[in-house]
Every structure is written in structure tokens, then in C-alpha cells.
Amino acid sequence: MVDRRLSRLRESVIERLAVRFAHDELSLHTHEARVHAALAAESMHELRELTWDLPAIGDVIVAWLYGAIDGIEVVADGRWLASQAPHSSWLLGRASTCDVRFDATSVSRRHALLIKRGRCWSLVDLDATNGTSVNGQRVGRRRLRPGDHIELGRSARLTVTGERYHSS
Numbered sequence: 001m002v003d004r005r006l007s008r009l010r011e012s013v014i015e016r017l018a019v020r021f022a023h024d025e026l027s028l029h030t031h032e033a034r035v036h037a038a039l040a041a042e043s044m045h046e047l048r049e050l051t052w053d054l055p056a057i058g059d060v061i062v063a064w065l066y067g068a069i070d071g072i073e074v075v076a077d078g079r080w081l082a083s084q085a086p087h088s089s090w091l092l093g094r095a096s097t098c099d100v101r102f103d104a105t106s107v108s109r110r111h112a113l114l115i116k117r118g119r120c121w122s123l124v125d126l127d128a129t130n131g132t133s134v135n136g137q138r139v140g141r142r143r144l145r146p147g148d149h150i151e152l153g154r155s156a157r158l159t160v161t162g163e164r165y166h167s168s
Contacts, residue, residue, distance in 0.1 A: 006041075006043070006047070009047050010047055013038045013050055014035055017031055017038070017051065020054050025117070034051075052141070053122070089113055089114060089115045089116065090113070092111050092112045092113065092114065092158075093110045093128075093152075104153055104155040106130045106152075106155050106156070107128075107153045108129050108130070108153070110126050110128075111125075111126060111128040111153070111156075112132045114144075121143070122142065123139065123141070123144055123150060124140070124141050125139060125140050125141070128152065130154055132151070132152055133150070133151040134149070134151075135149055145160070146161055147160065147161070148160045
């Protein structure tokens, strides 16, 4: 029974990867790597991890119900950091390789990742030592909405602003 469920999920994951590749949301390299990982996966958890960051059909419904961020702006301690990201993700942290850098020692070198998929933005904690919070709650992953307040470590604070998505 478990093998059959695992096989069905594997097929579903590979199909979803193909659809997202066709919509130009995955590079050829990423698509190939994830399909290879899906074929080698031995658990349902491993398979789910391959598509967690891809938009699902429900994302359109969620965006309509709760609002999603079309154009994102990140403000840290009153200082404007970025707007209308030309790429689909920002790495947040202390390292010089981060897209948005912080000097605070409570911020990890690679602290968190802001990811845009479709019209939705999400925040992913990268196992930061001092954690990541949204609106005062510690999170591992969280879909963001305008007005959310992000805290990296104990001192880096960001505010998310943007336009709510309204379907026409």
C-alpha cells in the first residue's frame, strides 16, 4: 500500500515539475535535478520537499482570498532596501553574498530567503541560530501579506508592503 502511494506521489511530483518547467518557473538544470531526486526518493517527505516552493493550483485561490504581493518593498528600520525584485528570490543575512545585508550579530550569515512564486511571496528560515519571526510568531516557512512584520534574530526588523492582488 505504501509503495503504491509513493509511486502515485512520485508521478504527481514529476508531472508538477514538468508543468512548472513548461511555465518557465524552473530552469532546465533545476528541473533535471529535481526529477532525478524524485526518481531516487524513498519517502513521501522527500518527494514533498521537491515541490514545496512551487505554486499550486490553490495559490491563485489563496491570492484572491488573502491578497498576495505583486510589487514587494522591504523596509528595515525605516530604511528602504529593495523594490520590484528583478529576480524571484532574495537571500537575507550577514554574508557579503546576501541580496539584503544586515550588520546585526543576531542575524545569521545566511538567515532567510524571500521567494516569489507566481503572485505569492514566501519567507523561509534557513535554520538561523536566532530564528525568524513574522508578526511575532517564529516561522520556518510563511506566505507573506502586505503589512507583515518580519524579525531576523533579535534586532533586524523588516516590514512588507505591496499591492493586494485582485482578480479581474
